[in-house]
Amino acid sequence: MTTSAELLAAYDRQLRTDAETPSALDVEQLGPLRLVTFDGGRGFITYAGLDGADAGTIAGWVAGALGYFRNNPAIRHIEWKSRGHDWAPGLHVALVGNGFEPEESESIMIGRAADLAVDVPLPVGVALRQVTEEEDVRAMSAMADGVFGDPVSTATADSLLRRLSHADGMELWVAECGAEIVSAGRLEPVTGTDFAGIWGGATLQAWRGRGIYRALTAARARSALAMGKTLIHSDSTPYSRPILERSGFVKVSTTTPYIWRAPA
Template sequence: MHHRFLEAYDAQLRTTPETVHASSVSVQGPLHLAVFGGTQGFVTYADLGGADADAIGDLVDEAVAHFQRMPAVTSVEWKTRAHDVAPGLHDALIARGFIPEDAESIMIGEAELLAQHVDVPDGVDIRRATTEDEVISAGRMQGRIFDDAEWRRRVDEVIERMHADESVEFWIAVADGAVVSAGRLEPVAGTEFAGLWGGATDPAWRGRGIYRALTAQRANAAIRRGVRYLQSDSTEFSRPILERSGLIRVSSTTPYVWAPA
């Protein structure tokens, strides 16, 4: 099952599906160089074509040069995967000023296995957000938990995507009139996948099954849309919760971030 999931991930979710919301995309050899929101650069690829360390160093140089020609870009993320064959990539990125951030687990599971009943505390209502105010309230909670000073910009981008694509769903858990847990469901067009993104629960409400129930509701919504697999890049905090829900860790991904001088 692990290998089947990983093969489906590599075949269906890399390159074009990752950059579908980008404002621009340039293809240089195996690299897809994207810009989101006009300021955030992003580097991804299906594989590096068997390149050796010297050739990989050249690819990094080409990517840096590409974004240096774009003065509006303020940071660039190079998305690596632990299962890729990429000799010397870490050293090449570090040597050129990229800084690795925390690794995240690539989690995949069958949507049908995640669509299970989970009890939640009395007074907690789990539902799809239907107004911009609900999405903003959820984003504010997520920004506080992740210490994200850019939370409002990210929420505005999500709202824009929701207006453009009705398949993007934002789910929330509400208690006493406040959003206490939230997460998105984003089906990937042309694939068997949907992504589970932005999952967060207020610390005061953790350990009560709320996030597992939120995941189950998103799984049900995915099944209604004909989705087979659910995928998430998860932190070490959320990974055990997703494992209890039925997702399997198939690999890991580490973002390397570079800011132009």
């Protein structure tokens, strides 16, 4: 499996199913749409494709999906996950017209786990480890919030701790210098597939460009291989994409999240 088309086909076939939402509290179907409820008042909309629908049909699905989630007062945040290779006429217009706002597009990157699992030297004083204790998870989450310019969210840390309590395979990894977490990321093996995902990569500005994120990625790749996963996928920012490309990863498409937020 070496070509971009083959990797994209594997992505569509293996990942755009229940495998995409392992920690869902509830999943409902609306046409081809999967309406997913997550812990913490989060709704999520995804699909394997839109079945060649026209703009009018797609607009109806957008309105119907929003209506479904708005009937649940606990839902405060909804993400519609779009992919650049889907045939989706009128989708952007329908989403924006229903109050969804597009965020920055990211590159869908796929490659062999073995190509990432290499030895990477770390700066003096920096060490990697997997974390599971509440204090560590909250510190990791707070660091990532700061990197992404968000206020520190106890809800995000709470969600990660609940995921760990379910023992669904997710791993949290950090790089530390002394008592300071300087980089972090998740590994999410996808049950019943060849894939594991690497998510949430964040490195403090002062520590970037020193190989730390690359080493953290290599550690997660080694762990994925130990689980029997041969492929890694990632929705990558312009910062992380070149790191993966240097390891032979391929950009197979793009993904753009559209976000709806409940009024304050």
